[in-house]
Amino acid sequence: MHRALEIVELVENICAHLGPADLVSLKTDATRDLALLARTSTIFLNPALDVLWRSQDSLVHLLRCMPHDLLVIPEVGPPRRHVRTIAPPIRLRRPILPTDWERPLFYMCRVKFFSMGNPARISDVLDVFGQCPPAQYVFPNLEKLWWHEPPFKHFSLFFTPRLTSIRLFDVEADFSVVSNHILRCTHLKSVVLCVKRGDYDPAARSSWPFSSIVRCLTHIEDLHVPEIDSTAMEHLAQLPCLKGLHFSYQSALEEPRPFERSVRFPALIQLGVPLVTVATTLLKFFWQTPLEKLVMNGTDRIPMTKMAASEFYSTLAAHCAHASLSEIWNSGQTFLVEPTPEQILTYSVAGDILQPLFSFSNLHKVELRHPVGFDLDNATILDMARSWPHITIIKLVASTTRHMPTRVTLEGLYAFAEHCPQLRDLTLTFDATLVSRTPPSDEPRHNQLCLQCLNVECSLVGDPGPVAEFLFSIFPRLWAIRTAQKNFADGAWKPVSTRFKELRDGEKSRSPTKASCFPTPSVGIILTIRSVVVTI
Template structure:
């Protein structure tokens, strides 16, 4: 509408009132913040230059979350930098107070820093910048709450870490790609420099460094009293005692080395984990985690995850059974609701071979709602064995048994087994199961479940299930799962099935199933008038 056609144009008083209201609205900080947060990042510098009203909120939005440290380095004009005769980066002149004022104006607005790109081009600039800072270190990032360093060259950013460890920090995610005396010394100061940390995740690239790092990480962690999430390697005894006594701790990921029980001086079962939502364990062998659980008293955790390496490292086939037995002995059966077992690299060709009976001890966990061993083992199971396994878990919402069928495996469930799972676990929303879809004996294509089905299932993985007729498979699935839009094919696309022989043929078969399911869904929707 042209301005001359607007009713406001013919009523100057109304026009003035509208502009006054808009001006009053822009005096409300929350509105300015919302405008800034919904502005495209590339437009924020322009918004900051619009007027002083928008300058502060726009700069806050622009600098609040940094995806790299490069913007901080760029605060120093290029004419300050140069190289000496040896080609080393250096400052050509001292950084003056005006430039430092600009730097601090922006750095004080930073709430989170995530370095995920290659830091090599800015490492030396950053080190010189930190060493040249003329004010107390705690004033560089006074509002910093989250720091994540997910790339290499950790040993070269000691100066930066010393400045970034501030009392306001609540989340620290640090990848340790090499160790040095200076780095370990800085790590030991985390407890005093960042007393308010609630999430701490030191990622160690080489597990052999854990023994050297343990004393320094132990000292730091013993001074942290508000942790709710911790990922850490083995700790010395005081550290383990502190961790197990933290009532605020809800998520614990612990790397277990083979020397854990030989090194510790604690009495067996003298420690327990009482308040966890999620306990994650990682080790080369599953029996290392079994031994760790054996050393504990009661474990009260809603979710337990065990990550191990494949049998290429000598994994024993009976280790799953032993682990499940120990979980039942040590864990509070009424509290535990979720179990996840997975091989570290999800290598379908080196998975542990398991039997349904290996998971037998877990059948006593009546409150289980989540069971995922898809990435842990290759399992042969019949229709009867499948029904026997799941009938103890009527509350299951996620059941991920397998997505890979070993060619040497001769025992597979059929659609009868799938129908039984849907009958016994009516609350399922996610299911991963390999079945023989070519066996249709006793299956009525028009009504395969005799009224049994699931309207809520949202995710179905059938992996490399044998298939010969996409039409028959689509008809059965459409009847059993009327709201399913398609079979999840992600395991074939960059997943564990990506390298399988005849991948293209299998993918085309399952894509045809999904095209048919999509067509059936459209017809059903139109028929119901929806």
């Protein structure tokens, strides 16, 4: 055997290369190779077994190491698509003896990542484990624990002082069982606590102890909780390592007390909140925070007024570092019936409201949704394009099937071709009934070579030929045109797509050497329809 294999670190790296990432089941080939290495030589024994046992998604493998006369372990058939298989429970045949633990103890200390997916299947076994454990914990060196289903009565057998990451689902069922364990482990770096989806009972939420738990976390780097109070937010604002913060049911908080203008949330780069209105109050706890990604993915059945939108954008610009923000997503839905003129006046978002966003010059992805759309003009679009030179995705979407009238024309669309060379996906309602010459002089138009998808939403269109020619002259690599209109397949934009395809095919035939530069979809221009559901 080569002398290099006597170096322990080298052997460990070889075995680690065969193994999976955290909590990912080993492939059959990897399992076989690691088992062969472990049996080949004592040099490989411990490094191979460490990788083989490092990540476990059930206790079955450990139970199979116990004497055959101790347990009845029914076989589980292969998983069926779209069918949830209920595994038969594992039963004890006799009491557990101290000698039964000799072989399992050799492997238990090697497990670092464990996922408990079906506690009910091994409930009887865990009852006995708690009465005669070989040690205080089943896996004494456990670092990451995922628990997918209640009950949590056996939680203490797995919650070791070494834990740095936990992920618990449906915890409101008996959360009091696990909260004390979490409070005793102050070195947690990643905590994900998920309550049952759809539970909005105010009485139940009033008893959620998430704020008290959060106030005890001092080394946290990534936190997912349903909601917390203002005191817990103040605690998080001072933590030097917190990078990700996500809420699922957070309600608006009272405005924070005046604080010193030093950096707050100094390491936070990701914030996830359910609603825009909630984001506004949370952002008031920030100051010069280097936030990179802001996501709002809830459903707000109370439409956001232009005043609320103005407060949100101005608060974001006032409390976050302008050089850091790269993504802002509002991917939820805001429900509103077909707007009246009064509602358009109340809910429309004009350029002056969006102006604070233009201070974030490093934005790459922007998705904004407002009930009736955006009251923009060509000057605002030009200002937007100049402010976001690195932008790759822009989606300005209204939540109803009918947008308010727009003042943006094809001339305004040209601003993105001139100032946003990396833009590849654009969603915008504009007026394509008239085609003007842009630029007005004899200078050649800029060719933007990245845009591939254009969603015109509810844009009006005139003569399809000139519109297609204009789009082809500035976006020659465009291959997908989408719209919010239900009858798009037979609507006014279909001739535009057809003519655009003819122009592009003609360009390819004239310049065969350049044809490879164009993305080639399977069937010409892809025409897709975005379904829109309006809830009254």
